Amino acid sequence: MTLENLFASRTQHMRASEIRELLKLLEQPGILSFAGGIPDPALFPSDAFAKAYASALTPERQAGSLQYSVSEGYLPLRKWIADRMALFGVACSVENVLITSGSQQALDYLGKLFLSPNDTALVRWPTYMGALGAFRAYEPRFDRLSLGANRPVQDLKDAAQASGGSVKFAYLSSDFSNPTGETVDRQGREQLLDLAEALNSAVIEDAAYQELRFDGDFVPPILAIELERKGHIDACRTIYCGSFSKTLSPGLRVGWVVAAQPVIQQLVLTKQASDLHSPTINQIVIHDVAARMFETHLAKLREHYGSRRDAMLSALERHMPNGVAWTKPEGGMFVWLTLPEGMNGADLLADALRTEQVAFVPGAAFFPDGSGENTLRLNFSSPNIEQINEGMLRLGRVLRGSMN
Amino acid sequence: MTLENLFASRTQHMRASEIRELLKLLEQPGILSFAGGIPDPALFPSDAFAKAYASALTPERQAGSLQYSVSEGYLPLRKWIADRMALFGVACSVENVLITSGSQQALDYLGKLFLSPNDTALVRWPTYMGALGAFRAYEPRFDRLSLGANRPVQDLKDAAQASGGSVKFAYLSSDFSNPTGETVDRQGREQLLDLAEALNSAVIEDAAYQELRFDGDFVPPILAIELERKGHIDACRTIYCGSFSKTLSPGLRVGWVVAAQPVIQQLVLTKQASDLHSPTINQIVIHDVAARMFETHLAKLREHYGSRRDAMLSALERHMPNGVAWTKPEGGMFVWLTLPEGMNGADLLADALRTEQVAFVPGAAFFPDGSGENTLRLNFSSPNIEQINEGMLRLGRVLRGSMN
Incomplete structure (x- = not known):
């Protein structure tokens, strides 16, 4: 007897990522790791969280905090998010959150909402691994999203149709992207909206890192740009995904979607069927902490992560051999390296672990087709500046060794 | 432009339940409602939760509580659950949790794991509405699970095949079932296992109410009975679903699955792709509270809910007209009424709200085919004894009025 024979076909697409298994090993003591993608726990506003949990559990408030609640989410938090979105040019009501x-x-929910097997999802090459994982469960085909490229729209449509579906959405990590650290500029966002109009597809804007801008000019969310065009959010095809994981805490698991009401209404049904609602108390607590100190806490994060980004960029300048290129992110948590053609990030990682005990993520894991072998991702939010300096020195030695 | 045209076909099966919409209205002040299915918030162990959150957020522990964590769940909690399961005859390791x-x-995850469109899910008539909702997203066919019935196995198989799939699992709310309050006895569980063997299908045992037994004899979980047969959990086809929602708090959203390792491994991948992990801090806090006071708190719940069950059964005896039958649950939160043939629970609810301001859930919502019109569900965990007495008096008057 083996139940695996009974598994649905979608499970064929949900294999354990080799890279994820590898990453578990990389967090061992002694390894200088730039492989993670997590916030620095020393920066969590834990006193504010302790106060907020205590306040949510007073005799007057405990019943509301520990009980079932509505699938839409905690109303004051939805209101806070709607107000925050307005600051970025996204006028919306709680009914859009x-x-x-x-x-x-x-x-996951957006994959479930849009994707039938063999439908096409347009994604960047490379793309956040977790988005590929979420979408794969719904058995899509991935095609490459190239902004400003001269691939004809009809060609994208035909390829989608030939695969047995249509282009349902384009997914984009818009600001300080995971994995590249790059931000799509306003022109690129306009091009994406034009493309989505021509394809009649949705746009999924993953803005998880948006609040972590250290310098450079603010770029309006794709949804804000579409709102300028259309006048009302309920006429928009862009679906904005936000998160408190990179700003307040990932351990409470609180994020949000802002979109046209028909999309939100169907997502509410999806949530009801999938986990009823996000934890009541965590929503109340996130609202409390956000309302009390979001801006001051953000300022602290930007200062800390910004100086680590600076340290990494300057250490890369000092230690990288010729032929290695890297992005210059204006925020977020990652720098993306491109090695000379023919080099292999996975082989390099094996070398780096053995000879220098330094770790990173080989870039191929972020490419739906496994290309991008000569790329790698470095994280600068977890290590401190001393570790960044030492790590880049070691990485430079490994690279020089491999290039000889 | 409307994005609804882009929704996947599965969304056709994910409509807002009329009854759920109705239920929102029933929680208005002035209505004496037996429609809910929620714990009494006055019984939440809120002091213990307050202590546990404070303890999880000390300077030494805050980083571990607020950070990302593994998809499998918090190891001490998995260990606590494995130990608890052993008390019920389910010997398992943390790798099974x-x-x-x-x-x-x-x-939701089990629907995603097993169901391709047109596969068959066997469910009781009636069945927990949330299970039907979770499974419907994967476009199955429902067939009726009748224990000890003389419908030939081949007939079930043929019907499944004719619909374009196979019988992937049988789902059962095993103890003090939502909605009927009934418990499947050992013989019924043995029959279910025999049927699953003959069909080569999985068994999903929903044990959400299992710990809320007020009286009567313990019935071993289906998984425990299968373990007696097979000798090792990794050879078992039963997948056990547990929850802290009915015992400690639903607002933290912590439940668990115990099953053979290959099933757990695939569910871990599902979780990774769907929400990475359940909130770290809530798992730590649930573990703390459970380890400290689970048995004493359960004793308190059983006493309170048991006396409400008693009050409801005796009030039903006093107030129900002839021709009305009801279940005598040994635990849980619900009593199930069967009215004379031809009566309609939804019409009765409209009457009851108008004339007596008393509410319940019409039973048809729990039947995949909309049958069961002459049934209704009453909850006894939310109202107090006085409300139960008054409510059954009113319900009796409504019924008498309708039967004249």
């Missing part, structure tokens, strides 16, 4: 368990859950 | 966001999420 759904609370999710992190933005990962939003990606 | 996955933490989910309530048992609702387990049902």
Whole structure:
């Protein structure tokens, strides 16, 4: 007897990622790791959280905090999010906001909402691994999203149709992207909206890192740009996914979706059927902490992560051999390296672990087709500046060794 | 432009339940409602929760509580669950335990794991509405699970095949079932296992109410009975879904699955792709509270809910007209009424709200085919004894009026 024979076909697409298994090993003591993608726990506003949990559990409030609640999410938090979105040019009401368990859950729900098997999802090459994982469960075909490229729209449509579906959405990590650290500029966002109009597809804007801008000019969310065009959010095809994981805490699992009401209404049904609602108390607590200190806490994060980004970029300048290129992110948590053609990030990682005990994520894991072998992702939010300096020194030695 | 045209076909099966919409109205002040299915918030162990959150957020522990964590769940909680399961005859290791966001999420994941469109899910007539909702997203066919019935196995198989799939699992709310309050006895569980063997299908045991037994004899979980047969959990086809929602708090959204390792491993991948992990801090806190006071708290719940069950059964004896039958649950939160043939629970609810301001759930919502019109569900965990007495008096008057 083996139940695996009974598994649905979609499970064929949900294999354990080799890279994820590898990453578990990389967090061992002694390894100088730039492989993670997590916030620095020393920066969590834990005193504020302790106060907020205590306040949510007073005799007057405990019943509301510990009980079942509505699938849409905690109303004051939805209101806070609607107000925050307005600051970025996204005028919306609470009816346009759904609370999710992190933005990962939003990606899962959006896959579930749009994708039938063999439908096409347009994604960047490379793309956040967790988005590929969420969408794969719904058995799509991935095609490459190239902004400003001269691939004809009809060609994208034909390829989708030949695969047995249509282009349902384009997914984009818009600001300080995971994995590249790059931000799509306003022109790129306009091009994406034009493309989505021509394809009649949705746009999924993954804005998980948006609040972590250290410098450079604010770029309006894709949804804000579409709102300028259309005048009302309920006429928009862009679905914005936000998260408190990179700003307040990932451990509470609170994120959100902002979109046209028909999309939110269907997502509410999806949430009801999938986990009823996100934890009541965590939503209340996130609202309390956000309302009390979001801006001051963000300022602290930007200062800390910004100086680590600076340290990494300057250490890369000092230690990288010729032929290695890297992105210059204006925020977020990642720098993306491109090695000379023919080099292999996975082989390099094996070398780096053995000879220098330094770790990173080989870039191929972020490409739906396994290309991008000569790329790698470095994280600068977890290590401190001393570790960044030492790590880049070691990485430079490994690279020089491999290039000889 | 309307994005609804882009929705996947599965969304056709995910409509807002009329009854759920109705239920929102029933919680208005002035209505004496037996329609809910929620714990009494006055019984939440809120002091213990307050202490546990404070303890999880000390400077030494805050980083572990607020950070990302593994998809499998918090190891000490998985260990606590494995130990608890052993008390019920389910010998298992932490490798057989996955933490989910309530048992609702387990049902969603199991639908995702097993069901391709047109596969068959066997369910009782009636069945927990949330299970039907979770499974419907994967476009199954429902067939009727009748224990000890003389419908030939081949007939079930043929019907499944004719619909374009196979019988992937039988789902059962095993103890003090939602909605009927009934418990399947050992013989019924043995028959279910025999049927699953003959069909080569999985068994999903929804044990959300199992710990809420007030009296009567313990019935071993279906998984425990299968373990007696097979000798090792990894050879078992039964998948057990548990929850802290009815015992400690639903607002933290912590449940679990216990099953053979290959099933757990695939569910871990499902969880990774869907929400990464359940909230770290809530798992730590549930573990703390459970380890400290689970048995004493359960004793308190059993006493309170048991006396409400007693009050409801005796009030039904006093006030129900002839021709009305009801279940005598040994635990849980619900009593199930069967009215004379030809009566309609939904019409009765309209009457009851108008004339007596008393509410319940019409039973048809729990039948995949909309039958069961002459049934209704009453909850006894939310109202107090005075409300139960007054409510059954009113319900008796409504029924008498309708039967004249």
